[in-house]
Amino acid sequence: MRNLFNRLLKLLGISLFAISSTVAYADYKWNLQEPVTPMAKDTLHVHNMFMLICIAIFLVVLAIMIWSIIYHRKDKGYKASTVSGPTSGMQIVWTIVPFLILLYIDFILMGIPAWHAVAMMEDTKTDAQMVVKITASQWKWQYDYPEEGIQFVSTLSTPASQIDNSIAKGEHYLLEVDNPLVLPINKKVRFLMTSSDVVHEWWVPAFGAKRNAIPGFIREIWATIEKPGTYRGQCTELCGKGHGFMPVVVEAVSEEKYQEWVAAKKQEMQSRVLSGSADTQKGVENQPSQAKTQAAGVISVAAAI
Amino acid sequence: MSDAQNHSHYYVPNPSPYPVLMGSGIFLLALGFILNMNSFGLGSWTMIAGAALIVLVMYNWFGTVAGESEGGSYSKWEDRSFRMGMTWFIASEVAFFAAFFGALFYVRTISVPGLAEPNQLWQGFTGAWPSAGPMGEKFTPMGAWGLPAINTMLLLTSGATVTWAHWGLLANKRAQLNIGLFLTVALGVTFMFVQGYEYYHAYSELGLTLGAGAYGATFFMLTGFHGFHVSMGAIMLAVILIRCLKGHFKPESHFGFEGVAWYWHFVDVVWLGLFIFVYWL
Amino acid sequence: MTTATATHDAHDDHGHPTGIGRWLFATNHKDIGTMYLTFSLIMFFLGGIMIMLVRAELFQPGLQIMEPELFNQLISVHALVMIFGALMPAAVGMANWLIPMQIGAPDMALPRLNNFSFWMLPPAAILLTLPFTLALFNIGDGAIAAGWTFLPPLSTQGGMGMDFAIFAVHLLGISSVLGSINVVVTIFNLRAPGMTMMKLPLFCWSWLVTAFLLILTIPVLAGAVTMLLTDRHFGTHFFNAAGGGDPILFQHIFWFFGHPEVYILLLPIWGFIPTILSAFSRKPVFAYKAQVYSFWAIGGMSMIVWAHHFLTAGLPLAALLYFMYITMAISLPLAVLFYCWIAGMWRGAMSFEVPMLFAVGWIIMFGIGGLTGLVLADAAADAQYHGTYFVVAHFHYTIFAGGIFGIMTGVYYWLPKFTGHMYNTTIAKWHFWLTMIAFNITFIPQFFVGLAGMPRRVPDYALQFAEFNMISSAGAFVLGASQLLFLYVVISCVRGGIGVKVSPKVWDTADVEGLEFTLPSPPPFHSFTVQPIVK
Numbered sequence A: 001m002r003n004l005f006n007r008l009l010k011l012l013g014i015s016l017f018a019i020s021s022t023v024a025y026a027d028y029k030w031n032l033q034e035p036v037t038p039m040a041k042d043t044l045h046v047h048n049m050f051m052l053i054c055i056a057i058f059l060v061v062l063a064i065m066i067w068s069i070i071y072h073r074k075d076k077g078y079k080a081s082t083v084s085g086p087t088s089g090m091q092i093v094w095t096i097v098p099f100l101i102l103l104y105i106d107f108i109l110m111g112i113p114a115w116h117a118v119a120m121m122e123d124t125k126t127d128a129q130m131v132v133k134i135t136a137s138q139w140k141w142q143y144d145y146p147e148e149g150i151q152f153v154s155t156l157s158t159p160a161s162q163i164d165n166s167i168a169k170g171e172h173y174l175l176e177v178d179n180p181l182v183l184p185i186n187k188k189v190r191f192l193m194t195s196s197d198v199v200h201e202w203w204v205p206a207f208g209a210k211r212n213a214i215p216g217f218i219r220e221i222w223a224t225i226e227k228p229g230t231y232r233g234q235c236t237e238l239c240g241k242g243h244g245f246m247p248v249v250v251e252a253v254s255e256e257k258y259q260e261w262v263a264a265k266k267q268e269m270q271s272r273v274l275s276g277s278a279d280t281q282k283g284v285e286n287q288p289s290q291a292k293t294q295a296a297g298v299i300s301v302a303a304a305i
Numbered sequence B: 001m002s003d004a005q006n007h008s009h010y011y012v013p014n015p016s017p018y019p020v021l022m023g024s025g026i027f028l029l030a031l032g033f034i035l036n037m038n039s040f041g042l043g044s045w046t047m048i049a050g051a052a053l054i055v056l057v058m059y060n061w062f063g064t065v066a067g068e069s070e071g072g073s074y075s076k077w078e079d080r081s082f083r084m085g086m087t088w089f090i091a092s093e094v095a096f097f098a099a100f101f102g103a104l105f106y107v108r109t110i111s112v113p114g115l116a117e118p119n120q121l122w123q124g125f126t127g128a129w130p131s132a133g134p135m136g137e138k139f140t141p142m143g144a145w146g147l148p149a150i151n152t153m154l155l156l157t158s159g160a161t162v163t164w165a166h167w168g169l170l171a172n173k174r175a176q177l178n179i180g181l182f183l184t185v186a187l188g189v190t191f192m193f194v195q196g197y198e199y200y201h202a203y204s205e206l207g208l209t210l211g212a213g214a215y216g217a218t219f220f221m222l223t224g225f226h227g228f229h230v231s232m233g234a235i236m237l238a239v240i241l242i243r244c245l246k247g248h249f250k251p252e253s254h255f256g257f258e259g260v261a262w263y264w265h266f267v268d269v270v271w272l273g274l275f276i277f278v279y280w281l
Numbered sequence C: 001m002t003t004a005t006a007t008h009d010a011h012d013d014h015g016h017p018t019g020i021g022r023w024l025f026a027t028n029h030k031d032i033g034t035m036y037l038t039f040s041l042i043m044f045f046l047g048g049i050m051i052m053l054v055r056a057e058l059f060q061p062g063l064q065i066m067e068p069e070l071f072n073q074l075i076s077v078h079a080l081v082m083i084f085g086a087l088m089p090a091a092v093g094m095a096n097w098l099i100p101m102q103i104g105a106p107d108m109a110l111p112r113l114n115n116f117s118f119w120m121l122p123p124a125a126i127l128l129t130l131p132f133t134l135a136l137f138n139i140g141d142g143a144i145a146a147g148w149t150f151l152p153p154l155s156t157q158g159g160m161g162m163d164f165a166i167f168a169v170h171l172l173g174i175s176s177v178l179g180s181i182n183v184v185v186t187i188f189n190l191r192a193p194g195m196t197m198m199k200l201p202l203f204c205w206s207w208l209v210t211a212f213l214l215i216l217t218i219p220v221l222a223g224a225v226t227m228l229l230t231d232r233h234f235g236t237h238f239f240n241a242a243g244g245g246d247p248i249l250f251q252h253i254f255w256f257f258g259h260p261e262v263y264i265l266l267l268p269i270w271g272f273i274p275t276i277l278s279a280f281s282r283k284p285v286f287a288y289k290a291q292v293y294s295f296w297a298i299g300g301m302s303m304i305v306w307a308h309h310f311l312t313a314g315l316p317l318a319a320l321l322y323f324m325y326i327t328m329a330i331s332l333p334l335a336v337l338f339y340c341w342i343a344g345m346w347r348g349a350m351s352f353e354v355p356m357l358f359a360v361g362w363i364i365m366f367g368i369g370g371l372t373g374l375v376l377a378d379a380a381a382d383a384q385y386h387g388t389y390f391v392v393a394h395f396h397y398t399i400f401a402g403g404i405f406g407i408m409t410g411v412y413y414w415l416p417k418f419t420g421h422m423y424n425t426t427i428a429k430w431h432f433w434l435t436m437i438a439f440n441i442t443f444i445p446q447f448f449v450g451l452a453g454m455p456r457r458v459p460d461y462a463l464q465f466a467e468f469n470m471i472s473s474a475g476a477f478v479l480g481a482s483q484l485l486f487l488y489v490v491i492s493c494v495r496g497g498i499g500v501k502v503s504p505k506v507w508d509t510a511d512v513e514g515l516e517f518t519l520p521s522p523p524p525f526h527s528f529t530v531q532p533i534v535k
């Protein structure tokens, strides 16, 4: 307990300092991340539109209210009306119109694009060009490429010393892994998801793709990545103490680079099988072994803090 | 509202120690249960203390209410409060069973079929009901037309006898009342014994246990909670029987009797649902 | 709407109970109401302290003051304590105080049951928090850490704290169901002659719907956690695929309760907001009937929209579309309510005493919460919101601003009635402004971090979320501290306030409605020993 108190005090000190230097951070993020799949583009569009509609409703209602607050005041000598409901024809029209508008907004303006987006989101199979199997477990992701016979595990690679604040945090703090998922661009990838312990959730914001990985069941989503790059996401279903330390990193590369990577990966797996050190459960790592131990240590260190 | 006008004085009881004691009893029972499940030594004793307190309080609390009732503290107005209260209590019980029936329908129509092929995780699993799931052990499901059918008859008859007893009470035929009630209690107890034997049979011969996957879980939880309600109902009926033997209740005011009778009918109806969806279909 | 000829004599109290026994053994609706409200206030502060620790941890990236396990426990217990310990008991406390007075009854219909409902709460609170204490002595591994939504298999994995939470929920459930039965019976059976259903104050109507929802959904929650318990300890496989069960089954059962629950929290407040608006606008409640029908519509629809809480769990397409549209449809009855509130102020002669300030602020903030809810309902876009801070911000706008803030509105309106003293309005206004500002500073940034991709329920986060989290934490500390003002106002008001005795009508508004204002302030021990005749 005293320990906790000391830390709180220390924190207070740091915070006072930090508040005064908030301006130092510049890179504000307000909205959804830049989309790179058709699904994410659609979602961003729908989201922006809905937000604008809602802000508009909010402002209109607020404006009416504020108008009323300014003009219909007792201290301005305003005499209260005694209306207790719409009576005349005109008043009834005034009452009905907002609901027609709302119906229109709910089920046409918002409803129709939403229908299309949902239908698109759920259509995982049409023209799918490759499959990746994702198996979640506490607190890592295992990726399988059934067509290629590639399989590996991806875990957080941020060192524990960054998490416990003993060294400065790196640029991709908590959003970096030892073995990222490598995917070709412009190919419709179908992800099949399951879990080996509790429910997790695989999410890459830039793909607009998020789905629960449920033990014993298979769920699917898809993504066609349109731009090469590194995309980062996180597990979004509470899955225990390591829930915050279970990032997803996807590296999207051109088809050629992807083929090169597949070949290299296969080679590597091959040599491992030959040297007899392959552990199918744990998969293979293409990173220096030091990174791996660090990553494995993170969870336990984070737990021990 | 009409009789509200006639009774300007609603009976508000004096301060009473029972609620807070009852709360403490339930607290001890819950705490003991938790400790017990996590293998702490004091668990069982805490549970026993809690249960004892609950029984003691119930005895006195219901005794007080019966005394007030016989002592004429309640008019039609208060009587109606009790009736409405009981009605809504039974409604909440229905909702409780609905959760388990919902679970049954879900596993039967969604999760078990969903685990069958083409779900590659469980190759060879067909998903036919009754099922203990892809990794479940073998078991034989409980047939509907043996003991369960007998139990159905028992409960339906007991519903009739309690109504017959009620007619007796209304017509002030005390013998009919007492005999009817006695028969109802007897039928209820017989039901419990048959159910107990059925469980024994399931565990020892059919391999049907609480752990037998989705089927075992829904089977035992539904019939188990029903059985628990039957025992509660039988105990309440027995209490009412004792009160009847003491000469309590009048043709025009007998909420205690009616409340328990309603409860009994509710337990009956739940059984019909069980018989159809758990045993039969 | 309801004018009454109060024929009241205040000397009817027989044997005023005193001392601790007055509270322990209470059968009086006002005493029990007071206990509920006090309990709720204590729980509010308890839940608040927990989340202040959480916000302190989230002040900066990195783990500073607690390990992830404790973090998960704190958020889970924060939510359970706030919802079941602070908000629901507050609503029941208000119901206990007000319903008998508003319908002209002597007391609640089943007074001993009423006290029993209350005495289930402290044991439940102990069960929720005891695991923290036990963990200090190295017994068990702390409180429930699976979130307030108990999602298995994480919850089947958890330690002893999980069992404590399950039983706490059972006790809370018993309390709510019995309390609701009491409310229903009181409203149906104890109305004063002439008080027809369509003359009931809106607060009674909305509580009636609340009570029905509680009676129908709390037992379902009890069923869900019972299955969880048997899965944990007795070998059943409800939520385990190996045995043919499914974790998503739990989601279905839990949210069948969970969504009605959010309206259970707000319905009582929707009941008294229009009353307060009408009092300070000096104008009758607008479209009374439409509001009553909306309560019913919301109550009914709340039970068929549950799956919008797990739209990303992989439901079939048809289900996604159904739950999306039906959820959006709830905005219609709510828009009716909004319309009525605003129309209730329109062309009134408004004055801005403390309760009115709160009511207006409440409309704005709940509006934000409701509209973001509408956005969440979109099944495709929800893939980007679900499990992020966007959801956290949404529900604090509805649940803190709509719920706690709403209850405070009611307390500021009726507290002088209850105590007979006026409170310090200057401090109350400070409380209003500080809460409004600090609340928005706390939760607006959470919308942004949520959209930018910050998951909820994480003790640590990536660097791009740092600024907003810092602002949010700073806001939260101010928000927390300003609640101390509320505490001060309430306690000092109970102890005599600013020394001004208030009239039976309390507020100087042309004609405040409601039978409670025909009674003296504070009202006599037994509200109406002789029922008034309502014309």
Ligand code: HEA
Binding pocket: A057, A058, A061, A062, A065, C149, C262, C263, C265, C266, C308, C309, C310, C311, C327, C328, C330, C331, C334, C335, C338, C363, C364, C366, C367, C368, C369, C370, C371, C372, C373, C374, C375, C376, C377, C378, C382, C385, C386, C387, C391, C394, C395, C398, C399, C402, C403
């Ligand atoms: C009291 C609480 C409360 C209330 C009232 C609501 C109201 C609503 N909620 Fe919310 N919700 C929660 C509490 C609440 N919610 C909680 C606690 C969670 C998270 C649970 C968890 O996972 O832990 C949640 C989560 C949640 C989700 C799941 C998100 C996710 O996890 O993916 C969704 C999705 O559809 C949703 C939708 C809605 C909708 C459509 C409403 C509708 O009822 C809203 C209707 C209202 C309006 C549409 C406003 C109408 C207003 C106007 C027309 C005028 C506006 C005027 C002015 C602003 C002046 N809510």
Ligand code: HEA
Binding pocket: C044, C045, C046, C047, C048, C049, C051, C052, C054, C055, C075, C076, C078, C079, C080, C082, C083, C086, C087, C146, C147, C148, C149, C392, C396, C399, C400, C403, C404, C442, C456, C457, C458, C459, C476, C477, C478, C479, C480, C481, C483, C484
């Ligand atoms: C009625 C419900 C209710 C209420 C009132 C609140 C009130 C608050 N909540 Fe809570 N909250 C929930 C219901 C509620 N919450 C739920 C359901 C969850 C989801 C949990 C889950 O994921 O399972 C949640 C989760 C949640 C989170 C997300 C945690 C996470 O996902 O990691 C956060 C983060 O900021 C948060 C913040 C706050 C804050 C700042 C308040 C403030 O309004 C609190 C203000 C009150 C006080 C602070 C107490 C009074 C003051 C004092 C005791 C004085 C001392 C304090 C100081 C001097 C600072 N809440």
Ligand code: CUA
Binding pocket: A136, A139, A199, A200, A201, A235, A236, A237, A238, A239, A240, A242, A243, A244, A246
């Ligand atoms: Cu895995 Cu959260």
Ligand SMILES: [Cu+2]
Binding pocket: C258, C259, C262, C306, C308, C309
């Ligand atoms: Cu909901």
